[in-house]
Amino acid sequence: MEKIVFRHQEIETLPLPQLKELQRQKLQKTVEAALKTPFYKKRLNDAGIRDARDIQTEADFRKIPYTTKHDLREAFPYGMLAADKADVVRMHASSGTTGVPTVVYLTQADLDKAAELNARSCACTGSTKNDVFQNMMTYGLFTGGLMLHYGAERLGMMVIPSGSGNTKRQLQLMKDFRTTVVHATPSYLLHMYDVMKEEGFRPEDFALKKAYIGAEPHSEDIRKKIEMLYGIDAYNSYGLSEMNGPGLAFECVYKNGMHLWEDYYIGEIINPETLQPLSDGERGELVLTILERNGMPILRYRTRDLTRFIPEPCPCGRTHRRLERMTGRSDDMLIINGVNVFPSQIEEVIMKMPEIGNNYLIRVQKQGPLDKLTVKVEVTSSVFTDDTRDLENLQKRIQSNLQAVVFIRPAVELHEPGALPVSQGKAVRVIDERKES
């Protein structure tokens, strides 16, 4: 077993039954605090829960209704605040694309705990106080920048709070201070590499060893690309502002799934349609309960992120279960003739086929009583000039590859390069015509 640095070794390797018992004890205190808020008092009383002592078993826990982002907005601004307002030292908010933002409140103890979990996460990747940490995430209302900043300091790394943007300055800082660890979005690191080449920096100008990547969905191929371009290790981080941002689940040196810190969070995977819990290994929606957050408890929060718990133990020896990378959002899910299909699954299949370009479109229609799924793809220019028999074969291959993953056989249309409208995001790639009829 790899030697775990930092002072959490005992808690990180706590056997599962003891970890569960710890969760149970902390949950009672959390429910007690939640009952003090107007929102949860009503919500829990309506579900027959009047006292924290009503929550003893796993079955009791499951009686607690789910909390949604909508609930957080309804409770805006102070409906879920559990602490005395004078004891709150920090708020964070996620930008409200639909209007009202979602806000979380932290006391000094909450902030200390968040820093500690972020320090543990950094240590989990092998970082130590000898490292120089350049934080290229946005600081401010968003939790991503500040929380990992505190964690890196807590571990004793030297922190360069560069924030996002100004790529030339980022590179100069990296060079001057011999930065060893960066924290950024994957797309920013890909962009920075291009600037690095344009500006004439050489690999030996830098001492970079690691990147912490998160805050946007990305594939394993993107991680590999970042590792290859910079000659470093890239570690996945998962967090959401409602749950304090980063320091929630982080990869260890084995880079095979993110350990969810189960002494502070209870994780569940549910079927997003039936809302029933699924067992370890099954893919579904992640539901999280944050334990011991005095400022603002949140119970059984539906993250809408899709993942699974990796059932096998991790070779690093940590007992906290690993979450697989997020594969999409439950609100993106299409139900086609009763089968759950995610646009991200289709994207993954077609992106692996070299004959297909980067642009595609998914169309769902009603055909009599049934649903019809059509996947339109652009082929690369070299393929399009070939004869029609080759195109038919390609079409069949795409169909079979898709069928193997989504379990239904879609219609496939091939288009010449540039024929499909250029899309600005995932949502625009899906046209669901059933909703209009």
Ligand SMILES: [Zn+2]
């Ligand atoms: Zn591990």
